[in-house]
Amino acid sequence: MDRHAELAEDCRVRSRLSAGRYVYPVRSLTILAALLLLVACQRQELTPAQRLAAETSPSGVKVLLVGIDGATFSVLDPLLEAGELPVMADLIQQGARGVLESRKPSRSPALWTTIATGKSPREHGVKNFKLPPVDSDKRRPVLVSSIHRQSLALWNMLGPFGLQVGFLGWWVTWPAEPVNGWIVSDRVTHSRWIDWAGGFKDESLTFPPELANEVRGLVVDPNDPPMDEIDQLVELSDEERSELIASTRPIYGHWLSVFKFGYCSQRSYEKMALQLLDKGQPDLVGLFLIANDPICHTFWHFYQPEKYTGVEGEQAKRLGQLIPNFQRHNDRFLAQVLSKVDPDTVVMLISDHGFRASKRIPTPEEVEKYANRFDQMWEGAEEEGVVAVGQSGRHTLHGILIAAGGPIRKGVKTKAHLYDIAPTVLALLGLPVPEDMPGRVLEDIIEPEFLEQHPIRTIDSYESYLELPRVAIADETPDEEALEMLRSLGYIQ
Numbered sequence: 001m002d003r004h005a006e007l008a009e010d011c012r013v014r015s016r017l018s019a020g021r022y023v024y025p026v027r028s029l030t031i032l033a034a035l036l037l038l039v040a041c042q043r044q045e046l047t048p049a050q051r052l053a054a055e056t057s058p059s060g061v062k063v064l065l066v067g068i069d070g071a072t073f074s075v076l077d078p079l080l081e082a083g084e085l086p087v088m089a090d091l092i093q094q095g096a097r098g099v100l101e102s103r104k105p106s107r108s109p110a111l112w113t114t115i116a117t118g119k120s121p122r123e124h125g126v127k128n129f130k131l132p133p134v135d136s137d138k139r140r141p142v143l144v145s146s147i148h149r150q151s152l153a154l155w156n157m158l159g160p161f162g163l164q165v166g167f168l169g170w171w172v173t174w175p176a177e178p179v180n181g182w183i184v185s186d187r188v189t190h191s192r193w194i195d196w197a198g199g200f201k202d203e204s205l206t207f208p209p210e211l212a213n214e215v216r217g218l219v220v221d222p223n224d225p226p227m228d229e230i231d232q233l234v235e236l237s238d239e240e241r242s243e244l245i246a247s248t249r250p251i252y253g254h255w256l257s258v259f260k261f262g263y264c265s266q267r268s269y270e271k272m273a274l275q276l277l278d279k280g281q282p283d284l285v286g287l288f289l290i291a292n293d294p295i296c297h298t299f300w301h302f303y304q305p306e307k308y309t310g311v312e313g314e315q316a317k318r319l320g321q322l323i324p325n326f327q328r329h330n331d332r333f334l335a336q337v338l339s340k341v342d343p344d345t346v347v348m349l350i351s352d353h354g355f356r357a358s359k360r361i362p363t364p365e366e367v368e369k370y371a372n373r374f375d376q377m378w379e380g381a382e383e384e385g386v387v388a389v390g391q392s393g394r395h396t397l398h399g400i401l402i403a404a405g406g407p408i409r410k411g412v413k414t415k416a417h418l419y420d421i422a423p424t425v426l427a428l429l430g431l432p433v434p435e436d437m438p439g440r441v442l443e444d445i446i447e448p449e450f451l452e453q454h455p456i457r458t459i460d461s462y463e464s465y466l467e468l469p470r471v472a473i474a475d476e477t478p479d480e481e482a483l484e485m486l487r488s489l490g491y492i493q
């Protein structure tokens with residue numbers, strides 16, 4: 001029965017019930033009430049979203065998106081060839097792979113929001129890590145948050161079709177918006193940017209809000225780092241080990257502290273993901289893994305010492321293992337995740353950009369300078385238009401796409417763009433694909449039978465049917481004056 005018929009039937013049942021329940025004592029009044037209800041039911045107008053849902057039949061496919069910040073085939077391929085990433089190798093063998101083309105400027109919040117919305121940063125409004133200061137402390141910028149996003153994201157789009165979502169740690173998901181399912185926002189743990197911008201939060205961390213109590217217990221404390229795990233990933237000297245343990249916050253360009261905070265953040269979200277998936281698998285799950293990016297930024301000169309001058313051989317030999325070891329770590333985590341989802345799930349591994357050597361290492365003076373002068377570091381990064389200034393690894397425009405499972409074709413090579421992920425996910429779920437997303441559905445990686453059974457249906461825009469949720473945050477929501485300033489600077493429309 002379609003949704004229209006269901007609604008009509010519901011009205012008929014309610015009419016019958018109210019007509020029958022009080023028949024004897026107040027018969028005439030009851031008949032009048034029943035007639036009024038019937039008229040109201042017949043007049044009941046469906047909202048545009050309900051109408052769209054009534055015309056849509058989801059495919060029943062479940063999708064798992066795993067975002068690995070900065071994953072790059074130049075690092076993965078030698079390990080894949082050596083058989084050291086068995087899970088990823090199996091996904092590639094069973095499915096499709098290709099470069100996921102990124103865009104400039106290469107700023108992770110903008111790129112991950114582009115993946116989730118299918119729109120350009122100009123359109124969705126998340127262009128940078130921060131917005132100009134709108135609070136009384138003019139030196140401190142405001143870290144960009146979900147209240148600044150101007151477009152619907154995948155987690156907003158599924159609910160009206162009765163499908164569930166679960167997103168975890170994804171950039172720019174704080175404050176967590178109400179969804180059909182759950183969101184664990186990106187501010188539950190300490191990350192570089194949260195610490196640098198004072199963005200650590202205690203409210204609206206999750207949806208539903210009570211989920212925060214459950215996941216907080218799984219946060220891996222960087223002040224008590226899991227050294228047994230860290231020792232498995234990289235062979236630190238006694239001095240380096242003590243320095244890593246002693247660091248109390250991530251310091252720009254300081255590889256030990258940046259690695260520790262990135263790793264503890266990712267480990268926290270990994271534990272949360274496994275616990276949440278144990279309770280059931282939403283139709284669309286989005287997991288975000290941060291640590292590869294800070295590790296590649298700060299350890300690349302040990303990984304490819306020949307591209308730098310002055311990198312000492314013995315140290316490079318030990319520390320250069322972290323980048324490959326961390327890919328092995330991610331592969332093992334994937335195995336755990338895959339053991340908890342339906343075997344027919346479409347798994348998509350994606351990254352927002354790739355990495356390469358910058359051929360420049362921050363000088364000890366720079367590290368020292370930025371250690372206690374957050375504002376200078378920030379301005380320095382802004383001037384060069386990249387966050388990687390002075391770091392040994394820098395972004396490239398070549399991210400990764402590996403997709404397998406369900407109706408994904410086997411053994412396909414493709415070429416995709418960040419813009420293509422959202423429309424492809426919608427098509428796989430059997431939902432309408434909006435014409436205002438510039439990307440394409442990656443039909444070349446999908447079985448033709450599936451596309452025949454679930455032809456791609458287009459609509460003009462999800463924004464024509466659904467409203468953007470707004471979560472009010474007391475000390476962050478900009479007032480009218482601040483909004484006007486942001487508009488005049490072109491940060492928002």
Ligand SMILES: [Zn+2]
Binds near residue numbers: 070293294297388
């Ligand atoms: Zn980066």
